[in-house]
Amino acid sequence: MSTIISINESDFIIANDEIKGRQIISKRIYQCGELIFQEQPLVLAQFEWNKLYKYSTCEYCLYPLESCEQNVRRLCQDSSIIIPHSECDPNRNIDQQIVRCPKCNEMYCSTICYQQAMNNYHLTLCQSNENSKKDQLIRHIIDLWRNVHPPPETTSISLVLKLMAMLKQSNNRVLLLQELQKFSQSVQSDNQQFYHKLLRKEFESQVEQLRYALEQFNEQYMEIVEFKWFLTLNGFRQLLALLGRNQQGIGTSSLAIWVKNCETLSIPQEAAAVAAASSDISQFIDAIYTKIDDVSGEFIDCEGSGLFKLQSCLNHSCDANAEIQYQHNNSTLSVVATRLISNNEEITINYLSECDRNRSRHSRQKLLQENYLFLCQCNRCISESSEPDETSEEESENDMDED
Numbered sequence: 001m002s003t004i005i006s007i008n009e010s011d012f013i014i015a016n017d018e019i020k021g022r023q024i025i026s027k028r029i030y031q032c033g034e035l036i037f038q039e040q041p042l043v044l045a046q047f048e049w050n051k052l053y054k055y056s057t058c059e060y061c062l063y064p065l066e067s068c069e070q071n072v073r074r075l076c077q078d079s080s081i082i083i084p085h086s087e088c089d090p091n092r093n094i095d096q097q098i099v100r101c102p103k104c105n106e107m108y109c110s111t112i113c114y115q116q117a118m119n120n121y122h123l124t125l126c127q128s129n130e131n132s133k134k135d136q137l138i139r140h141i142i143d144l145w146r147n148v149h150p151p152p153e154t155t156s157i158s159l160v161l162k163l164m165a166m167l168k169q170s171n172n173r174v175l176l177l178q179e180l181q182k183f184s185q186s187v188q189s190d191n192q193q194f195y196h197k198l199l200r201k202e203f204e205s206q207v208e209q210l211r212y213a214l215e216q217f218n219e220q221y222m223e224i225v226e227f228k229w230f231l232t233l234n235g236f237r238q239l240l241a242l243l244g245r246n247q248q249g250i251g252t253s254s255l256a257i258w259v260k261n262c263e264t265l266s267i268p269q270e271a272a273a274v275a276a277a278s279s280d281i282s283q284f285i286d287a288i289y290t291k292i293d294d295v296s297g298e299f300i301d302c303e304g305s306g307l308f309k310l311q312s313c314l315n316h317s318c319d320a321n322a323e324i325q326y327q328h329n330n331s332t333l334s335v336v337a338t339r340l341i342s343n344n345e346e347i348t349i350n351y352l353s354e355c356d357r358n359r360s361r362h363s364r365q366k367l368l369q370e371n372y373l374f375l376c377q378c379n380r381c382i383s384e385s386s387e388p389d390e391t392s393e394e395e396s397e398n399d400m401d402e403d
């Protein structure tokens with residue numbers, strides 16, 4: 001885990017900015033669409049809610065373990081749907097590829113993933129006996145988490161459990177802890193104004209229950225002396241702030257890959273046939289997405305999150321010049337330029353979800369303060385600084401009043 005792949009060391013540098021902390025500065029020109037780097041996570045986990053809704057993925061790399069047809073049938077709750085062009089679905093025979101842990105039945109996309117999981121953490125976390133006290137405590141911790149954090153989830157307690165198990169199984173605990181310490185993790189913003197939203201008064205008792213349960217887990221089953229500090233009152237708040245500030249969402253989907261492959265289908269020769277075939281398939285795809293939206297809402301991907309060492313050095317901008325993609329439909333993250341990036345320009349991504357990006361300056365800044373503890377001063381926020389301090393909801397309410 002935690003491998004940085006495909007970078008040319010001289011293409012960018014990690015610098016230090018007085019206000020933002022670490023930042024990545026380009027040392028050459030990147031064209032729009034160009035890959036900047038690819039990286040695998042130090043640790044990742046599927047969201048607990050996602051798992052509950054039966055999104056099946058490889059436990060180690062989040063590769064989807066459904067065919068496109070199974071995926072669509074589940075999301076539409078309609079077992080009669082037939083997906084055409086099965087040649088566009090690389091997962092059409094995925095059932096035959098799935099590897100299961102012989103003890104707990106957890107699913108993996110390959111023997112390699114299963115072995116990596118075993119070597120890293122699964123030997124410790126394998127829940128093979130539901131009556132055992134240890135398995136019950138793990139389930140209790142996960143249930144507590146789900147009560148604190150209804151969907152959409154942002155941070156996952158499974159990451160904490162996995163980090164503990166990785167430390168237990170590691171033969172170099174010091175190195176792993178050093179890697180963890182590099183992520184930005186203070187509980188407050190530098191000017192002491194913002195706290196992470198999970199550390200507000202309203203969550204105090206639930207966060208304490210979680211901390212206590214994890215402390216019991218460590219004392220009774222893990223005995224990781226090096227992790228004890230993270231399970232103290234202050235240490236646990238810092239751990240939650242670390243996860244909140246750095247965690248990167250991961251999304252994979254069998255349907256999305258099938259749709260992408262359909263776009264490159266070999267085209268029939270005659271112009272009229274081309275038009276008819278492509279309009280048929282796009283109408284079919286539109287109808288599928290509409291039905292999914294009606295039945296399952298927008299929650300359509302296999303989702304999780306992870307900590308990435310290099311990606312976590314990328315700062316936010318509401319006018320970012322790069323974006324995160326999952327080009328391999330698993331947890332390998334790609335950072336791709338979304339416009340021309342000049343030499344010496346900071347490479348930035350947008351931390352906000354697609355739908356939050358069009359909110360007012362005030363709403364965007366509020367979300368960034370609650371989740372990442374900073375006041376955004378990007379070019380877009382500065383150029384919109386004369387706008388009123390209203391959330392998008394207040395803005396639309398005012399608009400409606402005016403109408």
Ligand SMILES: C[S@@+](CC[C@H](N)C(=O)[O-])C[C@H]1O[C@@H](n2cnc3c(N)ncnc32)[C@H](O)[C@@H]1O
Nearest residue numbers: 020021022184245246312313314315316372374
């Ligand atoms: C994922 S880290 C990014 C790298 C970070 N600068 C570091 O030193 O590790 C996220 C944190 O970086 C800082 N940050 C990111 N974008 C920023 C921005 N536009 N303005 C100020 N601080 C920012 C915030 O402290 C945020 O919680």
